[in-house]
Amino acid sequence: MDMGLRDKVVVITGASKGIGLAMTEAFAGEGARVIAGSRTKGEGLSRLSRAYPVLPVAVDLGAPEGPAELVGRAVEKFGGVDVLINNVGAITPRGGFLSVEDEDWRWAIEMNLMTAVRASRAALPVMLERGGGAIVNVSTVLARQPAPPMVDYSASKAALSNLTKTLAEEFGPRGVRVTAVSPGPVRTPLWTDEGAMADAMAAMAGISKEEAISEGIPQSMNVTLGRMGEAAEIAALVLFLASERASYVAGSEHLVDGGMIKSL
Ligand SMILES: NC(=O)c1ccc[n+]([C@@H]2O[C@H](COP(=O)([O-])OP(=O)(O)OC[C@H]3O[C@@H](n4cnc5c(N)ncnc54)[C@H](OP(=O)(O)O)[C@@H]3O)[C@@H](O)[C@H]2O)c1
Secondary structure (H helix, E strand, O other): OOOOOOOOEEEEEOOOOHHHHHHHHHHHHOOOEEEEEEOOOHHHHHHHHHHOOEEEEEOOOOOOOHHHHHHHHHHHHHOOOOEEEEOOOOOOOOOOHHHOOHHHHHHHHHHHHHHHHHHHHHHHHHHHHHOOEEEEEEOOHHHOOOOHHHHHHHHHHHHHHHHHHHHHHHHHHHOEEEEEEEEOOEOOHHHHOOOOHHHHHHHHHOOOHHHHHHHHHHHHOOOOOOOOEOHHHHHHHHHHHHOHHHOOOOOOEEEEOOOOOOOO
8 A cells, every 4th residue: 555655754752762762763654754752762773774864863862952953954955844753751660659758759740741742843834834634643552541650751741642643733724733642561672671661560560571571561451462562563553643544533542562552
């Protein structure tokens, strides 16, 4: 199926690893030109930039001017932006609500909400000038499912889900479709890095990291399909939402969680 993405200019935040890297590969494979932003380039982006029109940009997206700098590189190099994927996000497991300080809250809101606010504010005028575009925000199941150790992450992602609706309402009539995806647990460095969440969960449950990834995490999160997701499975949905095949999809948030969320 032709997704209508050939030669489109796609900006992806948090592109060097995990879901962002899988999306960069998916869009590049459809013939899009990808501006891939992260602090480091890494092996994955280096490989993709040799095979496709992928431009890795080293940028701190947590800095106030970072997102606009990334969008600016797309305009400079390719003359505009058609698609923005607000993917960058960060999580630090907490010891419960009472232990989370103002500084922790500020960090979570900066990384999970303000990165998308700033990238959207920079990209929207450019999209409107071109007559339209698409923005896809990467939220999480925790935007609707309570998880006390992730209280600041969950609340900042819930704000991102809400922002999706508001931007869709304001800019849909002017040709920009804004949507969100909410993944369940996905096997990426966010979980699998040394000392990251898979290690923490393994230590808590008294099992190995491999057992945590293959069974412990999906079981404890009640994932119907019984496994963690793969980054490419999230990328496939994001690619569809950003494509012309999703031309009547706007303002909606789409679960891609292996059945984890049981409510309608
Ligand atoms: N994995 C999951 O289970 C899961 C579930 C639900 C939602 N999500 C969401 O999906 C998105 C991607 O998650 P992931 O699991 O792929 O994460 P990940 O494996 O930790 O990758 C994060 C990406 O963001 C980049 N990044 C982090 N801080 C940055 C900064 N300050 N400036 C620029 N780039 C930065 C990292 O690259 P550098 O280190 O090179 O900067 C990396 O490319 C996040 O928004 C996350 O909340 C993930």
